[in-house]
Amino acid sequence: MTQKEIHNQRLVNEANARALSHLTRRHFLKESAMGLGALALGALLPGCGIGTSGGAGLDGGIVFDPANPLAPKLPMFPGKAKSVIYLHMAGAPSQLELFDFKPDLMKLDGQDCPDSLLKGKRFAFIRGVPKMLGPQAHFAQRGQSGAWVSDYLPHFSTVVDEVAFLKAVTTDQFNHAPAQLMMHTGTGRLGRPSIGSWVTYGLGSENQNLPGFVVLTSGGYLPDAGKSVWGSGFLPSVYQGVQCRSEGDPVLFIRDPDGMSRDLRKASIDAINEVNKQEYKEYNDPEILSRISQYELAYRMQISVPDVMDINDEPAYIHEMYGTKPGKASFANNVLLARKLVEKGVRFVQLFDWGWDSHGTDPSTSVDMGLIKKCKEVDRAKTALLLDLKQRGLLDETLVVWGGEFGRTPMMENRDGKQNPFKGRDHHVEAFTIWMAGGGIKKGASYGETDEIGYAAISGKTTAFDIQATILNQLGFDHTKFTFPFQGRPFRLTDVAGKVIDDVVA
Amino acid sequence: MLLSVLLLSIVEFIGRFHPVLVHLPIGILLMGLLLQALSRYPKYAISHGVIKVVLLCGMFSALASCITGYLLSLSGEYDDSLVAWHMWMGICVALVSMLLFVKVAKKENDLAYRALSAGLLVLIMVTGHLGGSLTHGSDYLTAALGSGLGPAAVAHKPIPDIKEAKVYADVIQPMLQANCYSCHGPDKQKGKLRLDDSAWIVKGGKDGAIIHPLHATESELMKRILLPAEDEHHMPPKEKTPLKESEIALFGWWIDQGANFSGKVKAFPQPGKIGAYLLALQAGNGGSGGPKASSLVPAAPVEEAAEKDLEALRAKKVEVIPVAHGSHYLSVNFVNAVDVTDKDLQLLVPLQKQLVWLKLGNQPVGDSGMAAIGQCGALTVLHLNDTRVSDKGLTYLQSLHNLRLLNLVGTGVTAQGVVSLEPLKQLQSLFLYRTRVELKDWKFLQQHFPKTALDSGGYVVPFLPWDTIDEMRPKKKQ
Known part of the structure; x- marks a missing residue:
């Protein structure tokens, strides 16, 4: 017997001994009583259509294989998109300075907000009667499609013909955390799976050496809703987003500690898996198989993740194109990583960039200064992303979504009734702009309109549910049939709402 | 006044039991006939008393169905001539079953007895079919035999030239036919509304006119369509295929233009997206719904790979x-x-x-x-x-x-x-x-x-003086 085998045997014996110590007389009696009940219940339930795992209907025909949770699975119909890159500007960028051109608002600049816009409404910070605030940017129509984009985004202005704008998106949450949860999990409260989890649960992932759902953050802070925006909720936990870092080790503790060789690492994982397999034989808990596969994925990731997460091997002209500086945590670096991950067959890449909350309480949050700086940080990179995906033949099968969690008011914020020192706008739920590109989205389209001052949607109103329904549709899922049984009823990402936005689907 | 309203609603309430009750005489009388036929064979010697009880039950349930059916027909939501046929056939069923019961009670096994039995069988089937046509539509049975597509999936006939097309006959009527006729058509008139003829459309339903020409937003038709899907007054009802955005826009446009029944499409201005929606009908795309078939997967099926x-x-x-x-x-x-x-x-x-x-x-x-x-x-x-x-x-x-x-x-x-x-x-x-x-x-x-x-690729994002990034970042507010 080799040293390794002796070691493994010892671990197995230890696990066995511990398992035996659980089996007391009391335990035996309890188990047998429960067991009889469970037997009876097992015979009863299939008649009610419950407990027939994998049966179509309750779960849309998706079978969860705990031993191989990320294996690619079939969509309901052939999807146009294979993967998604979702660029979330946490804090909510001002649509009135970027895409929603309102010359009439300019004329009202500095006037008191009419009572009709305030009556019965609630705002996060505006109190009393605020002043109207005209657009702070210069707008022009861009490209063949004639989309209005401001001069805050000079690079993006050159690629508008690849993009479909949704200009009348609405939400029902006016604080960051619930609104972010709404966009990504379909509810303003905690506990539901995020869209990336739903997608990897439904489709698995192409690359078996990388996580299927990767999250990258920039801007210095996590999104306000915290890690719940990439949580797996009631879906099996393997589908939660894996947060990677663009500075230092891409995934914490991915490197072997000093003195630990790769062979030893492999040996210890084998031993742990051996114990887990014994454990599985005993308890038949599918989460144990899940754990075994996670250990194996982690081991493979030790090789593949540092490789794919290293942007140093990209040529200089690509770095120039994206505006990346290797070794720093930045949105640009994350965008380049997102392209690399999608190229390697990762299903869902979620980027959060913090710092778009333009209240006007200081220069950095003003719509005429701080917002420009944020735009500069993302403009080049997101433009490069679209062009780079396009030239690699990947844009047709990669859906790119850009947006925030809500919009901003046409009024200037007056926190606690006092004029803010800089030009800023409050949170606004009745209208904001989101754009989508690639993945079978109509090029150069624009859907939805707001009134003459950009306060509310007047046509083509859409919601977070509609955007989620559209993303799922592009991946090959009917959002009304894509469900997961939980607490006695099938759950959907879009709950009981949502409609695919056909006007932006090619 | 109040009493009469209450009485009316009680009448309607009782009437609504008809669709449940009708199944009793059908089942019971058919069972009676079967037992009769079987009792000819000594192997299935069935007591005469059993057959009598079965027929008696059948007779009473037939009577109950007639009464509730009459009350239901008072609501007037159904096609009059079809209802009349159904009613008289139903009454015949009740009468014949009574006569048959008398014959059985008297133990008369003569020719008239056999003729009555055969007649009852035919009557039950015809009455049942008429009833089915009333509730499910006259094409309910045959639709399943056809292409397998329900009436809702009938695509618009491609219009050769949309400009020359008739605004009502070629654009509006096909949409009404596909989405509304099944409940507001020749066979059924829910809410006393019929939409298969211009005169009926103008007349409106139980609550008056549904169209307010030139004012789509004030028209009941549009109000119902635009209600939230979960509202019980929303049309089409939740369980039916919802209208497409283009269809809603075209209905609204048609009313805003005066709800014209004879003009050509080119005679009316086509603001915004209306032009595109109309053009889509010309290409024959108006009827396609659901996920679009991808050109990247062949339409023809293929055998499974080994x-x-x-x-x-x-x-x-x-x-x-x-x-x-x-x-x-x-x-x-x-x-x-x-x-x-x-x-x-x-x-x-x-x-x-x-x-x-x-x-x-x-x-x-x-x-x-x-x-x-x-x-x-x-x-x-x-x-x-x-x-x-x-x-x-x-x-x-x-x-x-x-x-x-x-x-x-x-x-x-x-x-x-x-x-x-x-x-x-x-x-x-x-x-x-x-x-x-x-x-x-x-x-x-x-x-x-x-x-x-x-x-060709090789795209570049040029450097602009604008690009110099200032490192100032917003500070996190608490």
Whole structure:
């Protein structure tokens, strides 16, 4: 017997001994009583259509294989998109300075907000009667499609013909955390799976050496809703987003500690898996198989993740194109990583960039200064992303979504009734702009309109549910049939709402 | 006054039991007839008393059905002539069953008895069918025999020239027919509303006019359509196919233009998207709903690939999965495979009928492997980026007549080699970034591929003075 085998045997014996110590007389009696009940219940339930795992209907025909949770699975119909890159500007960028051109608002600049816009409404910070605030940017129509984009985004202005704008998106949450949860999990409260989890649960992932759902953050802070925006909720936990870092080790503790060789690492994982397999034989808990596969994925990731997460091997002209500086945590670096991950067959890449909350309480949050700086940080990179995906033949099968969690008011914020020192706008739920590109989205389209001052949607109103329904549709899922049984009823990402936005689907 | 309203609603309430009660006489009387017929055989000697009780029950349930049915018909939501037929046949059923009961009670087994039995059988079936036509529509039975598509799936007849088309007869009426007639048509008039004729449409329903010409937003028709889907007054009801955005817009447009029943489309202004929606009808696209069929998967079905061929690929860590549930067309991806050789590509040949999407990117395969790929004639999407394919390999791909997308990024192909793909008439996108195709070849290539989007790549995002990023970041507010 080799040293390794002796070691493994010892671990197995230890696990066995511990398992035996659980089996007391009391335990035996309890188990047998429960067991009889469970037997009876097992015979009863299939008649009610419950407990027939994998049966179509309750779960849309998706079978969860705990031993191989990320294996690619079939969509309901052939999807146009294979993967998604979702660029979330946490804090909510001002649509009135970027895409929603309102010359009439300019004329009202500095006037008191009419009572009709305030009556019965609630705002996060505006109190009393605020002043109207005209657009702070210069707008022009861009490209063949004639989309209005401001001069805050000079690079993006050159690629508008690849993009479909949704200009009348609405939400029902006016604080960051619930609104972010709404966009990504379909509810303003905690506990539901995020869209990336739903997608990897439904489709698995192409690359078996990388996580299927990767999250990258920039801007210095996590999104306000915290890690719940990439949580797996009631879906099996393997589908939660894996947060990677663009500075230092891409995934914490991915490197072997000093003195630990790769062979030893492999040996210890084998031993742990051996114990887990014994454990599985005993308890038949599918989460144990899940754990075994996670250990194996982690081991493979030790090789593949540092490789794919290293942007140093990209040529200089690509770095120039994206505006990346290797070794720093930045949105640009994350965008380049997102392209690399999608190229390697990762299903869902979620980027959060913090710092778009333009209240006007200081220069950095003003719509005429701080917002420009944020735009500069993302403009080049997101433009490069679209062009780079396009030239690699990947844009047709990669859906790119850009947006925030809500919009901003046409009024200037007056926190606690006092004029803010800089030009800023409050949170606004009745209208904001989101754009989508690639993945079978109509090029150069624009859907939805707001009134003459950009306060509310007047046509083509859409919601977070509609955007989620559209993303799922592009991946090959009917959002009304894509469900997961939980607490006695099938759950959907879009709950009981949502409609695919056909006007932006090619 | 109040009393009469209460009485009316009680009448309607009782009437609504008719659809439940009707099934009793059908079942019981048929069972009575069956027992009678069987009792001729000594083997099934059935007591005379049993048959009597069964027929008695049948008779009373038939009477109850007649009464509730009459009360229901007072609501007037159904086609009058069909209701009249159904009612008289139903009364006949009740009468005949009474006579039959008398005969059985008297133990008269004569010719009249047999004629009554046969007559009752026919009457039950005809009455039942008429009742079914009233509730489910007269085409309910036959629709299942047809193409298998419900009436809602009937596509718009393509309009040869939308400008010359009639605004009502060619645009509005087909939409009403597809979405509304089943409840507001010749067979049924829910809410006393009938939409299959201009006179009825103008007249409106129980609550008055439904159309307010020139004012779509004030018209009951539009109000109902625009209610939230979960509202109980929303039309069409939740369980029916919802209207498409284009259909809603066209209804609104038609009313805003005066709800005209005879004019031509060209006579009316077409603001905003209306023009596009109308044009879509001309192309015959107006009726298509649901997920659009992807041109990247053939419409014709294909037989399932042999499991052993799939396993041979999976053993090499190649991902092979159908493109969707219920499809045998396959998507193959080599992203996880290691040490792939040209010889391994022979494993794809047995899947030549099923294989539609293939990703071979970043694998050390070259020209000799392309011979195998060239045999997979069903391919619509082929990614060969960063492989060792050269001009020689491309000649094998000439036979891929279904190819829509070809990715040659990062290969050594030249313009001369790419031209050999000219026979691929379906090719929509060809990616040539980082190849040996040179700028001077570009015009030449475009002439040979007039219908294909050729992508040269090499895009740059220019540097602007604007780009200098200030490091100032917003501070987190508490």
